[in-house]
Amino acid sequence: MIEIVGLRKTYGDTVAVDSIDLEVRDGEVMALLGPSGCGKTTTLQLLAGFLAPDAGEIRVGGRPLSSPHSVVPPERRNMSLIFQSYAVWPHKTVRENVAFGLHVRKLPRQEIRERVLRILDTVRLDLLADRYPDELSGGQQQRVALARALVVEPEILLLDEPLSNLDANLREEMRFEIRRLHDATGITMVYVTHDQGEAMVIADRVAVMNHGRLEQVAPPEEVYERPTTRFVASFIGRTNVLVYEPSRLEVAQAPVSPGKHVVCIRPHEVLLDEPPNGRCNRLAGRVVRTAYLGETRDFEVELDSGERLRILAPPSTRRTLGEQVEVFLPVQSCRVVSE
């Protein structure tokens, strides 16, 4: 189990990671998700041991690895890291790249050969073992990086935006490939990404980060369906944000925590026709933009309060520009989140 307690890292005046607490269970895939500059890569570098924290601690299996006083160097953490740039060594063949970590561990030659072959087979590179990296495609290089990281049987695999340099089709394929490798090895993974789709497919739990802080840690469904903050609601999928006034809007669950709150509702949950059942908030407004997108029709409605709502309605819905309309917000879909 990875335990991160009160972890903090600053560069001069900027706070990159601001007092994070996080637990990653054995065999779990945890995605660190957030926009660029949110501190997710810094967190990963701290986990790998390339950076020393300014405060807090990182423990693995109860063993302290990082604290402001002492940092176990990366080579003695038994973690492997997959880099955004793959970092496959151009002067070594696929086989030499993969065997490197085993040679460092001074294993017998025979065992090295067998383990390299086995892992290359797993990532389906067995036929390319003697190629140099510049003879491989991006996806193949990525698989070399995976094989090289996994062959040493690390306790933990860290992945830093591993798919962001691949083209869209390959990226989709590799998402499932990585998940498959996880299910085959059962290794604990911490996966950094800014792509919510990637996080959703690969992770058991998603930790959403913003401005160096954790906004929410939960399984993918929960992060999408029950976001706890405005940032999470708008970063994972699109959302409308309305001022929370109990007198105006009935919501699924009134807030329990103090502080400022807003109401979020997804564009496809807002209705232009009154549904046959279920309780709805009813608001009046005027259509200010409309666009036909094929699968849906996209409306923007300016409410009488001045707020704007984005609505994705079935394509058969017809409203003209400037028309006065009523919109229906199902109570169950109106989620209160903290500002």
Added chain:
Amino acid sequence: MPAVAWRQQAGWVVWIAAALVLLLLVLVPLAWLALSSFQDPTTGALTLRNYVSTFSKRIYLEPVLNSFKLAVAVAAIAVLVGTPLAWVVSRTDMPGRRLIRPLVLAAFVTPSFLGANAWIFLAAPNSGWLNRIWLALFGGEHGPFNVFSLPGATFVIALYSIPYTFTLVSGTLELMSSELEDAATTLGSGTWRTTWQVTLPLALPAILSGFLLSFLEALELFGPPAFLLIPARQQVMTTQLYLFFSQFPPQLEVAAAYAMPLLLVTICLLFFQRRILGRRRFVTVTGKGGVRRLTRLGTWRWPALGLALIPPALSVILPYGALLLVSLEHVWGNGPFAPGNLTGYWYRWAILDNATTREAIVHSLEYSAGAATIAVVVATLVAYMVVRRMVPLTSLLGFTAMAPFVVPGIVLAIGFFAAYSHPPILLYGTAGILIAAYSTRFLPIAFSNASGILRGINVDLENAARTLGAGRIHTLLSVTVPLLRTGLLTGWLLVFIPALRELSASVFLFTPRTQVVTTVIFDFSDAGNYEAVSTMGVLMMLITLLIVVVAYRFIGREVTRAR
């Protein structure tokens, strides 16, 4: 895990050793230099007498004045010739302009002390060939040329300074888009007006930079002044330093004090040059967005070529012709047409028969190779610490590695003599002091080369090895160094070649048992054995050429193999 602990400690030993060697090579000699300048020669007590006694006497102040006269004149000539030369080569349709560039490069790689020797054959007061031709054509008692004079030395040094301005200015002109000039032309400005008001001002930082570099070079240079001005009894600062030093006993403390202003001026000027080049408003000259069109010279095309060929003729064609001819003559005074005078005698003599020259060649190769190896290893380790920010204050290490750049060779030699001619570290009289001095002098080259290529290597490639269990040193050896291989070899050559032809520090630090090619040339020139000077000079250039060719074939093969 004791094994792991031991490996970790071994790692730290390497880094600390690199920092320590840096300290010994750079800081210790400079500290001793500064200290000696304040020491009483006999008692060792602190005193200002060295400064007072040197800078209050006319005979010691005159060389300072001469140095500045020489440097200003050299820089002015270099800029006045180099700038138009760069312009005709890079911005006009002058015929044969592709020929000029390699010739200027040839001048660039020619050690100026060799050029000075060649000009002795060409323009010595009576025996120089140009004087003899003049007398044959016009009669009279004395020829008009005298290379053994301040103007003569200025002329020779300027010839070999032109490449600085040429390279800097042509580099700028080649990046400058014609659109900048077209903007002026469309506003009704003629070609000449545009050149004066747009092109030249944009090239001004490069021109100023060329001026400063030529000025500094002339100020620090020892070879040509030693060959041309010591016989003329007109000293400049560097030759005066040599005279302090070659007396018996050497006046080390006085020399140290006398060297201080030279050091300070160098530091200030190089700082100033950085400021000029660092100014933002000149960044308009970028490599992007433009076509370059060549200015049509019209009827001036051929006359321009004639003029453009003059500097290369004077710095390359005539001197190398003279050196080759003299080296092939048994007695150069008899001329090439005397029967039996054209011979390979001196080459056989230098390579086979004469123990001194033979050993000097071997020494030169050994010392330069040793210095290049030390410089590359130390520079790479230090650059690694700096680029990867391994320890706090790494920028200080980088600064130290670059510091010898501002120290003239002679001043460095005085520092080395002051530091290492007595216990605890006694290097004087051994090959060690020459190797150490060469490593130090050219350390900045190796350092900037190494840090440049290290910056080009994605740190992920190293971090990948670390996460797989390899320590820093293991990573450096198995990932970084193989990736750097060709770059490091280039760095090695960039130190080896100047070390092979280093004169100004060698002359102070060699002993009869540690002669190198350049000191042998210096001695032969002093003794008037010009056939031997030429032969050794030609041999030195041939060895350099051979090594460069072999190395580049090797690098070329490496590059194709590694793809």
